[in-house]
Amino acid sequence: MSATIPTRLLKKIQVLAEVPRSVFSDAPRIENGSDPAKRHAFLKLLRKGPKQATETAGGKKAVKEHVFNAAAWLKLAQAASRPIALAIRYRDESGEFAVVIEEATASETGELMLSGEARFNTTGLVESMQICCVGADANNILKVEEVFVQPAVTENENATRRSA
Structure with missing residues (x-):
C-alpha cells in the first residue's frame, strides 16, 4: 500500500486536475441511454441518492480499499533542481489526505513523465x-x-473476467 499523508504536511502542492466523480464513485451507470425503460430505471437509481457507508459491528465506518493508475506528462519552463512528485489528493469522512505515486527529477529540457x-x-x-x-x-x-x-x-477482477 502507498503511504497516505495528511495534506497539511505537504508543501508546494499544485492541483493539476480534478478527477471526475465517475472515476472514483460507485454511482450507477447507464448502459443503453436510448432505451426508455433502461433510462427510466437509471433515473430512479439516481433519485435514491448515494449509498451511505455501512458501519461495522463496532460502530465504526466501513473502510474501503481503492487502487488507481495515474500518469502525468509535465513540462517545466526551467529544469528543476529538486525532485517533483505526482500525488492523488482525496477527501473522505476522516479528512483530506494525499498518496504519492512517483517522484522524479525533470530532464534538462524540463520534461517529466510521472x-x-x-x-x-x-x-x-x-x-x-x-x-x-x-x-x-x-x-x-x-x-x-x-x-x-x-x-x-485488480487480480480478482481479472480472474472473474477470464472465467466469464
Whole structure:
C-alpha cells in the first residue's frame, strides 16, 4: 500500500486536475441511454441518492480499499533542481489526505513523465479527488501536457473476467 499523508504536511502542492466523480464513485451507470425503460430505471437509481457507508459491528465506518493508475506528462519552463512528485489528493469522512505515486527529477529540457499505482483506504464515501504535483518551484512555470487517472483492475477482477 502507498503511504497516505495528511495534506497539511505537504508543501508546494499544485492541483493539476480534478478527477471526475465517475472515476472514483460507485454511482450507477447507464448502459443503453436510448432505451426508455433502461433510462427510466437509471433515473430512479439516481433519485435514491448515494449509498451511505455501512458501519461495522463496532460502530465504526466501513473502510474501503481503492487502487488507481495515474500518469502525468509535465513540462517545466526551467529544469528543476529538486525532485517533483505526482500525488492523488482525496477527501473522505476522516479528512483530506494525499498518496504519492512517483517522484522524479525533470530532464534538462524540463520534461517529466510521472506514472504509477496509488493504493489507499478510505473511511466512508470519497467526497473529492484531485491529481496533484508536489515540490515544483512556485517561480517555475508548469505546463500540464496530459493527465490520466483510472481505477486499476485488480487480480480478482481479472480472474472473474477470464472465467466469464
